Amino acid sequence: MSNKRIGILTSGGDCGGLNAAIRSIFYRAKNKYKMDVYGIRDGTAGLIKRPVDVMQLTHKTFGGYLLRQGGTFLGSTNKGNPFKIPTNDGKYVDKSKEIIQGYHSMKLDGLIIIGGDGSMQILKKLADKGKMNIVAIPKTIDNDVGATENSIGFHTAVDVATQALDNLQSTAASHRRSMILEVMGRDAGHIALNAGIAGGADVILIPEIKYSINGVIKKLNEMKKNKIQHSLIIVAEAVKKEDGSKVMHKYLDGEKRLGGIGDYIASEIMKKTEIECRVTTLGHVQRGAPPTANDRILASAFGVYAVDLLANKKFNRMVAWNNRRVVDVAIDEGIKTYRDVQRDDPLVETALSLGAYIGEIK
Ligand code: F6P
Numbered sequence: 308m309s310n311k312r313i314g315i316l317t318s319g320g321d322c323g324g325l326n327a328a329i330r331s332i333f334y335r336a337k338n339k340y341k342m343d344v345y346g347i348r349d350g351t352a353g354l355i356k357r358p359v360d361v362m363q364l365t366h367k368t369f370g371g372y373l374l375r376q377g378g379t380f381l382g383s384t385n386k387g388n389p390f391k392i393p394t395n396d397g398k399y400v401d402k403s404k405e406i407i408q409g410y411h412s413m414k415l416d417g418l419i420i421i422g423g424d425g426s427m428q429i430l431k432k433l434a435d436k437g438k439m440n441i442v443a444i445p446k447t448i449d450n451d452v453g454a455t456e457n458s459i460g461f462h463t464a465v466d467v468a469t470q471a472l473d474n475l476q477s478t479a480a481s482h483r484r485s486m487i488l489e490v491m492g493r494d495a496g497h498i499a500l501n502a503g504i505a506g507g508a509d510v511i512l513i514p515e516i517k518y519s520i521n522g523v524i525k526k527l528n529e530m531k532k533n534k535i536q537h538s539l540i541i542v543a544e545a546v547k548k549e550d551g552s553k554v555m556h557k558y559l560d561g562e563k564r565l566g567g568i569g570d571y572i573a574s575e576i577m578k579k580t581e582i583e584c585r586v587t588t589l590g591h592v593q594r595g596a597p598p599t600a601n602d603r604i605l606a607s608a609f610g611v612y613a614v615d616l617l618a619n620k621k622f623n624r625m626v627a628w629n630n631r632r633v634v635d636v637a638i639d640e641g642i643k644t645y646r647d648v649q650r651d652d653p654l655v656e657t658a659l660s661l662g663a664y665i666g667e668i669k
Pocket of ligand 1: 320385447448449491492493544564565594
């Protein structure tokens with residue numbers, strides 16, 4: 308009997324721990340089930356190409372530094388939806404058939420997709436339409452997939468943001484400045500809240516809790532009274548201006564992304580006080596950094612479990628971290644259950660108890 312064949316693809320924004328997950332999938336599939344494992348390049352784009360853009364994974368693939376490297380060596384895409392790809396003449400084309408044909412042309416017994424909620428939604432739709440056997444592993448630095456306590460990449464992003472606060476502290480103190488650190492997270496404030504606590508931020512602004520510039524200034528003035536003339540402010544990219552407007556950055560290719568709220572906060576403080584502010588926007592180093600031990604462990608545990616699901620023909624499932632172990636839930640649950648920071652999150656209380664200003668909390 309010939310070996311079973313499985314595919315792996317990474318989809319959506321990259322993050323630390325993806326290579327560790329691919330490695331773990333490979334070892335489990337080979338060592339326990341003697342499967343042949345194929346890596347699909349650039350997410351679903353690799354299945355659209357003819358011939359399909361894939362590589363067979365071997366022990367040699369993992370002989371180097373992959374476990375330690377950020378990003379995904381298979382490549383990924385976080386632009387667009389294959390059901391509706393924009394063309395140069397302003398129209399849209401549906402490439403779902405090509406992806407499904409590409410999958411079946413590889414004679415795969417199953418496909419493991421590593422992605423966030425957006426990617427899982429697209430892949431689930433493709434699987435339903437084209438009878439593809441899929442299992443999902445959640446990854447996102449935003450940690451907003453509700454059905455799992457942790458997604459791959461989050462811990463690394465928090466670590467990078469914490470290190471940035473550590474590095475900013477000394478220069479803030481040297482110059483008696485307020486250093487503002489803008490971090491990613493899309494609409495969720497998990498990175499800012501977690502790193503804010505770990506890095507001792509004096510002000511933590513997240514999109515889920517309303518703040519005021521006066522509230523921020525009050526905190527900085529209180530610190531001055533205690534003879535502390537420098538401060539650290541961490542702000543999540545989706546925090547809005549006081550008038551409720553979002554701050555976006557438009558790139559030359561037309562893509563718009565959240566970005567710039569740090570500059571707004573700095574200008575507002577400087578308009579109203581003598582405090583000198585400087586802004587650091589952390590950006591994609593949160594995604595490209597070498598994965599933390601925690602993310603490597605999570606990715607490895609997820610990879611093993613995902614292969615077991617495929618081997619046991621338990622399709623349309625997503626692996627999840629729950630109460631110190633890996634479990635599985637329906638992919639639909641992974642897609643539906645968005646989680647941002649709740650007011651009763653114990654970490655909100657922690658930040659408050661540490662004296663941080665975190666918004667207008669009664
Ligand atoms: O969802 C992950 C994420 O890194 C967000 O935190 C951020 O807003 C966005 O992706 C950035 O996207 P891009 O890589 O397209 O700039």
